[in-house]
Amino acid sequence: MGYALDFSAVLRGLDQLLWGLGLGLTMGLAGLAAGSVIGIIAALAHVFGPRPAQTMVRLYVGFIRNMPILVLALFAYFALPQFGIRFSNITTFAAVLAIYAGAYLTESFRAAMITVPHGVLDAARSIGLTGTGMALHVVLPIALRNALPSIGNNFISLFKDTSIAAVIAVPELTFQARKINNESFRVIEVWLAASFLYVATCALIAIALRRLEAWFPKF
Amino acid sequence: MKPILTIRDLVKTFGSHTVLQGINLDVHAGDVVSLIGASGSGKTTLLRCVDLLEQFDAGEIRLDGEPMGYRVEAGRRMRLKGRELARQRSRMGMVFQSFNLFPHLTALRNVMLGLTKVRRLPVAEARSIAEHWLDRVGLAGRRDYYPSAISGGQQQRVAIARALAMEPRLLLLDEVTSALDPELVQEVLVTIRSLAETGTTMLIVTHEMRFARQVSTRTVFMDHGAIVEEGEPAVIFGQPESRRLREFLSSMSQ
Amino acid sequence: MQSFLDVLASSSGALLNGLMITIAVSAIAVATGIALGAVFGLALTYGGAVVSFPARMVVDIVRGTPVLVLILACFYMPAGIGLSPGPLTAGAFALAVFCAAHIGETLRGAFLAIPSAQTDAASALGLTFGQTLGYVLVPQAVRQIAPNLVNTAVEIVKASSLLSAIGVGELLLTTQEIIGRSFKTMEFYALAGGLYLAINLVIATGGAWLERRYRLR
Numbered sequence: 001m002g003y004a005l006d007f008s009a010v011l012r013g014l015d016q017l018l019w020g021l022g023l024g025l026t027m028g029l030a031g032l033a034a035g036s037v038i039g040i041i042a043a044l045a046h047v048f049g050p051r052p053a054q055t056m057v058r059l060y061v062g063f064i065r066n067m068p069i070l071v072l073a074l075f076a077y078f079a080l081p082q083f084g085i086r087f088s089n090i091t092t093f094a095a096v097l098a099i100y101a102g103a104y105l106t107e108s109f110r111a112a113m114i115t116v117p118h119g120v121l122d123a124a125r126s127i128g129l130t131g132t133g134m135a136l137h138v139v140l141p142i143a144l145r146n147a148l149p150s151i152g153n154n155f156i157s158l159f160k161d162t163s164i165a166a167v168i169a170v171p172e173l174t175f176q177a178r179k180i181n182n183e184s185f186r187v188i189e190v191w192l193a194a195s196f197l198y199v200a201t202c203a204l205i206a207i208a209l210r211r212l213e214a215w216f217p218k219f
Numbered sequence: 220m221k222p223i224l225t226i227r228d229l230v231k232t233f234g235s236h237t238v239l240q241g242i243n244l245d246v247h248a249g250d251v252v253s254l255i256g257a258s259g260s261g262k263t264t265l266l267r268c269v270d271l272l273e274q275f276d277a278g279e280i281r282l283d284g285e286p287m288g289y290r291v292e293a294g295r296r297m298r299l300k301g302r303e304l305a306r307q308r309s310r311m312g313m314v315f316q317s318f319n320l321f322p323h324l325t326a327l328r329n330v331m332l333g334l335t336k337v338r339r340l341p342v343a344e345a346r347s348i349a350e351h352w353l354d355r356v357g358l359a360g361r362r363d364y365y366p367s368a369i370s371g372g373q374q375q376r377v378a379i380a381r382a383l384a385m386e387p388r389l390l391l392l393d394e395v396t397s398a399l400d401p402e403l404v405q406e407v408l409v410t411i412r413s414l415a416e417t418g419t420t421m422l423i424v425t426h427e428m429r430f431a432r433q434v435s436t437r438t439v440f441m442d443h444g445a446i447v448e449e450g451e452p453a454v455i456f457g458q459p460e461s462r463r464l465r466e467f468l469s470s471m472s473q
Numbered sequence: 474m475q476s477f478l479d480v481l482a483s484s485s486g487a488l489l490n491g492l493m494i495t496i497a498v499s500a501i502a503v504a505t506g507i508a509l510g511a512v513f514g515l516a517l518t519y520g521g522a523v524v525s526f527p528a529r530m531v532v533d534i535v536r537g538t539p540v541l542v543l544i545l546a547c548f549y550m551p552a553g554i555g556l557s558p559g560p561l562t563a564g565a566f567a568l569a570v571f572c573a574a575h576i577g578e579t580l581r582g583a584f585l586a587i588p589s590a591q592t593d594a595a596s597a598l599g600l601t602f603g604q605t606l607g608y609v610l611v612p613q614a615v616r617q618i619a620p621n622l623v624n625t626a627v628e629i630v631k632a633s634s635l636l637s638a639i640g641v642g643e644l645l646l647t648t649q650e651i652i653g654r655s656f657k658t659m660e661f662y663a664l665a666g667g668l669y670l671a672i673n674l675v676i677a678t679g680g681a682w683l684e685r686r687y688r689l690r
Contacts, residue, residue, distance in 0.1 A: 003553045066627060066673035068634035071645060071666050078652075079659035123319035123378070126270050127333035127385055128309025130302050137336060141323045163539035167638050174542055181549055188553040191546035199537030219322040 009184035010193045013176065020173035021197055023090075027172065028159040030094045035101030035158075036151070040140075042102065043109035048135055057106060064103035069164050072096045077168050093165040101158050108154060112147035113139055116219075142219050149218075152209035156202050163198075173197060221284065222247045223388050223420055224269070229278035231264055238264045240444040241278065246389060246422060251415045253435035253452070254424045257467060261444040262424040266391050269422070270313045271304060282310060282388055309337050312382030316394045318374040320366040326353060326377045327362040333385045352380040356410050372403030376410055389420040396427060408434075428471050432456045440464045480655040481664075491647030492668060498565050498643060499630045505565075506572025506629070507622070513577025514614075518584040519606070528577070535574035540632045543567040548639040564636040572629055576618070579625075583617035584610060623680030627673045634669070644668060 010017070042060065045053040064072075077092045087095070116139050124134045166175035177194035181187055224246040231239040238261045246252055254262045267273040269280055271288050280287040287307050289296045299307065320329050327349055334345035353359055356376040358369075366374050375395055382390060392411065396404040408430050415421065415434050425431050431438060431452065438455040440448045442463050448455060459465045481488075516528035535543065547567040551558050558566070587610060595605040637646035648665040652658050 003555075063670065066631075066670050066677075067666055068631040068645070068669055070634045070637070071662065071669060074645075074649075075659070075662040075666065079662050082659050117319070119315055119317045119319040120321060122272055123313075123315060123321070123381075125272060125305070126308055126311075126313040127381065128305045128337040129333070130305040133305075133336050137332060138321055142321075145323065160537075160539040163541045164635065166541065167635075174539065174545070177542070178545060181545075187549040191542065191550055194542055195534060195538045195546065198539060198542060199534055202537045 003188065005189060006186065007189050007193070009180060009186045010189045013180045013184075013190075016176045016180070017173060017193065017197060020171055020176035021201065023170070024159060024162040024165075024172040025201070027090065027094050027097060027162045027165065027170075028155065031097030031101045031158050031162075032105075032151075032155050034095075034098035035105050035154075038098065038102030039105030039109050042106040043113055043143075044135060044140075046106070046110055047113050047139075048131060061103045061106050064100055067100075069096065069100055069161055070167060072100060073164060073168055089165070089168045089170050093162075093168060093170055097158060097161065100161070101154060104154050104157075105151065108147050108150035109143060111150070112143040115146065116142050145216050146218050148213055148216060149209070152206075152212070155209075156205055159202065159205065160198065220247060223250075223283060224422070225279075225281045225284075226265075226269070227279050227281075229265070229268060229275055229280065231261075231268055231273065231275045238444050239268065239275070242444075242446060244439065244446065246420060248420055249418045250437060251419075251421045251423065251435045253431035253438045254422065254441060255426075255428070255431060255438060255467070256441035257470075259443075260441040262441050263393055265441070266313070266393050266422065266424055270311050270391055271308050272313075274298065282307070305337070309333065309385055310388050311391060312385055312387035312389070313391045313393065314375070314378050314382050314395050316398050318366070318371070318378045318398070320374050320378055320381070322366050325363050325365055326358060326369070326380075329366070329377055330381045330384045333381065338385065348384055349380075352384045353377070355383070356380045357406075370403055371399045372406045375399065375407050379407075379410060379414075383414075383419070389422060390414070392421060392423045392425070394424050394426060396425070426471070428456065428468070440467065442467070475655065477657050477660045480651065480657055480661075484651045484655075487647050487651065488644070488664075491642060491644040492672075494561075494642055495630065495633050495644040496672065498561070498568065498636065498641070499626070499633050501565050502568035502572050502629050502633070503622075503626050505569035506576055506625070509569060509573035510576025510580060513573055514580025514584065515606075517577060517581045519602075532574045532577050535570055536578065540567070540571050541635050541638065543571055544635055544639060560636070560639045560641045564633075564639055564641050568629055568632055568636075571632065572625060575625055575628075576622075579618050579621050580614055583614035586617065587613050619684065620680070623677055626676050626680075630669065630672055630676065 042057045046057040049057075073093055073096045076096050077089060080086070080092075120138060120142070121134065124138045129137065162172055163174040165172050166178060169175065173194060177190050181190045184190070222245040224244070226242050226244040229239050229242040230237065242261075242265060244252075254265070256262050264273065268275045269287075275288065288304070289298050290303075291297075320326075321332065324332065327346070330349035330352055331342075331345045334340045334348055335342060338345075340348070350359065350362065353362055356379055358373060358376055358380070361369055361373060361377075366377070369377070379390075379395075395411075396407050399407065404427070408427065411421070411423070411430075412434050423431070423435065433452075435452050438450065438452045439446055440455060440461075440463075448459065448461050448464050455464070456468065459468055513528055513532055516524045517532065518525075520528060538546075544564055544567040547558075547563040547570075548560060551563065591609055591613075592605055595609050600608070633643055634645040636643050637649065640646070645665060648661050652661050655661075
């Protein structure tokens with residue numbers, strides 16, 4: 001076994017790796033934000049909306065959660081241009097991420113909404129709030145706080161899923177690592193480094209989330 | 220003088236179980252009606268039907284003569300929904316056993332929510348009305364506290380203020396002290412007594428027999444979904460006629 | 474220009490082959506993952522510090538790393554120590570380890586959820602730890618995680634699509650090859666999506682059927 005560990009190639013490419021990490025985090029945040037909008041609307045539609053809306057939401061969630069992200073991304077990036085829809089690979093992937101995240105976030109918000117205590121809903125009804133008023137001023141504020149842990153876990157998964165963007169040549173962390181791998185042949189070091197960066201970032205996000213949860217306690 | 224609330228032949232079933240077997244009751248302005256009975260006698264269900272939190276199956280409820288919960292169109296009853304139902308609900312106030320304060324709002328904002336979103340008052344006016352009612356229940360100093368930071372008794376008093384701020388025609392109280400630690404019960408009872416003294420019309424479901432006897436103008440005893448006996452508190456508590464009432468009272472004094 | 478159906482007819486053999494490989498790799502990964510995951514779960518919950526600490530490290534590192542990175546690492550790293558396992562083996566190994574880490578963590582949760590009163594009762598009866606494990610703890614833990622295994626299997630099937638990145642001829646790569654020859658991009662990606670959906674629905678339905686049959690809930 002004549003392999004001597006030598007991290008110099010990795011260290012030289014560190015700024016590229018970190019830049020890729022930043023891109024991954026940015027895409028993850030964008031996906032989380034857009035996905036949350038989709039998730040809240042879909043959850044409201046499912047909990048308060050008419051039967052057809054419920055079915056549509058269920059179809060959306062069921063379809064997306066059984067689909068590999070890569071297939072969605074390849075479809076969006078290569079097939080949609082046939083219909084004239086053509087965006088950059090980064091934008092396309094972020095949009096796919098948002099739609100993918102939306103399906104999971106819908107379930108997070110829905111679960112949080114239906115666990116708002118019935119008594120609080122009774123009180124809202126008894127002072128004369130209508131369905132819309134109740135949803136907006138009582139259910140949503142409480143549900144958003146209660147959904148925080150679940151949203152946090154979703155974000156961590158989402159961040160890891162940004163690695164898939166490498167397959168459509170988005171220059172995030174995994175793509176950069178593969179590039180360094182192919183150029184320097186430091187096959188062991190680069191993947192140790194990439195893994196370390198992902199694990200460390202996820203750990204930091206988890207710590208930040210715990211702080212956030214302590215600040216906004218569940219109702 | 221016409222009653223504020225009239226209930227006629229009210230029936231409510233849950234599946235095959237008839238919880239209310241035809242209730243008839245009148246409540247006049249200034250009445251404080253206490254509703255007593257064993258668990259399962261239908262007292263809470265009656266209150267929830269009056270506040271339109273449950274749909275009743277037969278009979279009628281009228282507030283100031285207006286039918287509650289439905290509209291008559293071409294001789295048929297159409298159940299009210301959405302905004303119309305909400306409007307009717309806002310005319311009655313309800314205080315719950317488990318307080319049900321909005322956990323994400325301060326005491327002041329809990330009281331203000333109905334004023335701004337249902338009665339659509341401007342914020343400044345809503346705030347001053349809310350402050351008045353919080354003061355009335357003795358909690359002016361806890362305005363900016365969240366429900367989790369105040370005691371159960373204080374939460375219940377905020378709940379009373381929240382209901383009264385809507386200026387309801389009558390106030391419904393559903394075992395409002397049952398979930399409180401004993402030492403916190405008194406402050407709530409004192410508040411209710413002071414409301415009675417200033418003429419608030421109330422329908423109170425309670426297990427506090429002594430309190431019911433002292434505060435109410437009329438007492439109604441329910442058993443298995445029907446009103447068994449009704450009359451002046453002194454008579455109901457002192458000279459109960461029916462066997463079931465006598466059994467109930469003796470079981471309560473243990 | 475051939476129609477979609479013509480291309481489909483002529484490439485149905487290849488597609489079927491890709492589908493089989495997807496199912497086979499996923500099945501192997503899940504089976505191995507369950508076995509290895511059981512080891513991780515036991516090590517994490519009942520191992521002493523000597524055993525649980527390294528297990529904790531491995532599980533945390535694997536769970537904090539994206540699947541694609543695991544796959545690429547398993548593909549490229551062996552060359553550094555003189556091994557050349559080939560894409561299929563490397564990919565299956567990566568998926569198995571990914572699956573095992575997840576199952577190990579879930580099992581740990583399930584074991585910890587069993588009230589300690591159960592172990593007390595078992596000891597009071599005179600059972601050794603090994604017997605307690607086998608007759609009391611493991612059966613309850615397995616019952617707890619059974620619904621979870623369906624979700625894990627679905628995740629592995631979805632992750633198997635990433636093996637296309639290292640050249641394994643599973644469903645997605647096969648689809649891409651067909652698209653490369655026929656340019657029927659939208660149709661075949663849609664078909665691939667439909668096939669993944671079908672596989673996962675079968676898994677979910679099968680899992681529900683098994684749950685009902687053995688009344689595991």
